[in-house]
Amino acid sequence: MERAKHIGIIGLGLMGSSLALKLKKIGYVSHVYGYDHSAETVQEALNLQIIDEGCALKELIEKADLIIIAIPVDAIKQLLPKVLNLVDKTQVVMDLGSTKEGIAKQVFSHKNRKNYVACHPIAGTENNGPSAAFSSLFQDKVNIICDREQSSKYALEKALEVVSIAGMRPKYMTSKEHDRHIAFVSHLSHISSFTLGQTVLEVEEDEESIFDMAGSGFASTVRLAKSSPDMWAPIFVENADNILEVLDAYIKNLENYKSMIRKADSTLLNQTMKKANKIRKVLDSNAQ
Amino acid sequence: MERAKHIGIIGLGLMGSSLALKLKKIGYVSHVYGYDHSAETVQEALNLQIIDEGCALKELIEKADLIIIAIPVDAIKQLLPKVLNLVDKTQVVMDLGSTKEGIAKQVFSHKNRKNYVACHPIAGTENNGPSAAFSSLFQDKVNIICDREQSSKYALEKALEVVSIAGMRPKYMTSKEHDRHIAFVSHLSHISSFTLGQTVLEVEEDEESIFDMAGSGFASTVRLAKSSPDMWAPIFVENADNILEVLDAYIKNLENYKSMIRKADSTLLNQTMKKANKIRKVLDSNAQ
Numbered sequence A, B: 001m002e003r004a005k006h007i008g009i010i011g012l013g014l015m016g017s018s019l020a021l022k023l024k025k026i027g028y029v030s031h032v033y034g035y036d037h038s039a040e041t042v043q044e045a046l047n048l049q050i051i052d053e054g055c056a057l058k059e060l061i062e063k064a065d066l067i068i069i070a071i072p073v074d075a076i077k078q079l080l081p082k083v084l085n086l087v088d089k090t091q092v093v094m095d096l097g098s099t100k101e102g103i104a105k106q107v108f109s110h111k112n113r114k115n116y117v118a119c120h121p122i123a124g125t126e127n128n129g130p131s132a133a134f135s136s137l138f139q140d141k142v143n144i145i146c147d148r149e150q151s152s153k154y155a156l157e158k159a160l161e162v163v164s165i166a167g168m169r170p171k172y173m174t175s176k177e178h179d180r181h182i183a184f185v186s187h188l189s190h191i192s193s194f195t196l197g198q199t200v201l202e203v204e205e206d207e208e209s210i211f212d213m214a215g216s217g218f219a220s221t222v223r224l225a226k227s228s229p230d231m232w233a234p235i236f237v238e239n240a241d242n243i244l245e246v247l248d249a250y251i252k253n254l255e256n257y258k259s260m261i262r263k264a265d266s267t268l269l270n271q272t273m274k275k276a277n278k279i280r281k282v283l284d285s286n287a288q
Helices: A014-025 A039-047 A057-063 A073-086 A101-107 A153-166 A175-206 A216-226 A229-238 A240-262 A266-276 A279-286 B014-025 B039-047 B057-063 B073-086 B101-107 B153-166 B175-206 B216-226 B229-238 B240-262 B266-276 B279-286
Strands: A004-010 A029-035 A066-069 A092-095 A116-121 A142-146 A169-173 B004-010 B029-035 B066-069 B092-095 B116-121 B142-146 B169-173
Touching: A004 A014, A004 A057, A014 A029, A014 A153, A029 A039, A029 A057, A057 A073, A066 A073, A066 A153, A073 A092, A073 A101, A073 A229, A092 A153, A101 A116, A101 A175, A116 A153, A116 A175, A142 A153, A142 A175, A153 A169, A169 A175, A175 A216, A175 A229, A175 A240, A175 B175, A175 B216, A175 B240, A175 B266, A175 B279, A216 B175, A216 B216, A216 B279, A229 A240, A229 B240, A229 B266, A240 A266, A240 B175, A240 B229, A240 B240, A266 B175, A266 B229, A279 B175, A279 B216, B004 B014, B004 B057, B014 B029, B014 B153, B029 B039, B029 B057, B057 B073, B066 B073, B066 B153, B073 B092, B073 B101, B073 B229, B092 B153, B101 B116, B101 B175, B116 B153, B116 B175, B142 B153, B142 B175, B153 B169, B169 B175, B175 B216, B175 B229, B175 B240, B229 B240, B240 B266
Parallel strands: A004 A029, A004 A066, A066 A092, A092 A116, A142 A169, B004 B029, B004 B066, B066 B092, B092 B116, B142 B169
Antiparallel strands: A116 A142, B116 B142
16 A cells, blocks of 8 residues: 555545544554635644644645545535646545535536545534544444546545545445435434424523423434534535435425324324334444 | 332333332332233343332232332323322322323322322433333433422422432423423424434335445434334323424424525525524533
8 A cells, every 4th residue: 555645635624634633643644734714723733733734725736645625515516626627647636525416517527537536434423623523533434435437546546545544434326326315314314403403492492491301312313403504504505406305205204293193093103103113223233 | 218118110111120220229129019011021120130029010009108100101191090099198109101291180189199299200211121221220310290289298208219319300390381391302302203214214115225324423313213112102192282383393494494405595504503503502511
């Protein structure tokens, strides 16, 4: 495995910072350049020794052998073509965005498309910024690589090195499949959780404090409502078509609960919940 | 603190078994009688030394100084009046049901209403049965006591002993207030989670396996979908009016997400999520 001498991380949030930490820890890189639109974040990443040097975007693109883009998905769409304009044939570009189809379309016919590998590591927490980063974030997780036939063999090899070093196993699909499936298993969870938090906060505004009546089940279900709006608003907009379909299916099932409850149909409620109980097997086998 | 010599647990699920374990561990009781409608569960509780003796319901009610009813809420409604028919003035009856108003109405004018203390420990896991029980389940949790003015001073004192020994702090309210507030902070979480599990399982039935694309966020949000249908169907039916209101508020907020996403209104999405982010402060201060 050839040592990648210089790496550039664009976006020093939880994902970019955690990956930098891991690649440094394992000795895969000799120098990490970091860029973030917030100077404060760059300073924080320097203080935490997540990056070795903060630098301007253009300088980072010039100097890094491997460029990792870890910014919100709308910003990736804007930036990726510009990055590809500037790279030479030895440079590899990866992104870590949570939607893939819009980005794929943006660079589909770019002359340097082959230098780019579309990645989505299925990892994260509800916390943000360099201070939330930790090197084991990606350990034993899945990294989805989309439209791999559009990346060069060299770029794909480099990306797979990073994926493997971070502790992840790769899974391949088209960007279209990715966006549809991730709407079900990630985007819906986030909206259901944000909305749960909102609904309970709204009633509390009008009434007395009720949160000391909330148990660990509530905490677990509402955890994702702590997630970053700056990251999630662009994801929801980018994946609108799939999310709207998934939300319709979810709301239909909620309406069905209303109907069963209104009719006091314990038997049907019981059967419906028993089916949902099958999620236990899935979660246990995933060892989440 | 007077030692309660004999305790009877009706219902040897997670809650009843965990409470028995704790009261035994601390030496508060000398003998635990147990009843469950499943003979297998009684045997399991005996094997795990959760109870000292399995016995018939009538015998348990005769022999126990303190009777704890830990069965589904529809069954509590049926059983509680019968238990109160049989107790003498020295016996105290508690229940651990997750809804309170329907039960309260059932025994409101019972001659032995004062022997009964309506309790709801805000504790639990998604696992069921004696094998899931552990003595610290209630540690640092809240126990809601409803309509306390309808319990005798003696019964209330006994119940508060149990609450305190289990590690909980009491909170008082009417059964009506209880059912309204708990619909927001507990019943809604359970329905949102059951429905999330259902929605994702339904799409997976038609398509390929997508669960290796699910991360820890999904696991957290869907955890409650593992909960017991036998326990939850009666809760949803019992608390129908409040739950229907809460589900309407929740669905309204989901529809609002659909509208914001359809319009690609990132700004409003961002603002709406920022408001929901306030849940972080609540959860942190609750130290869930």
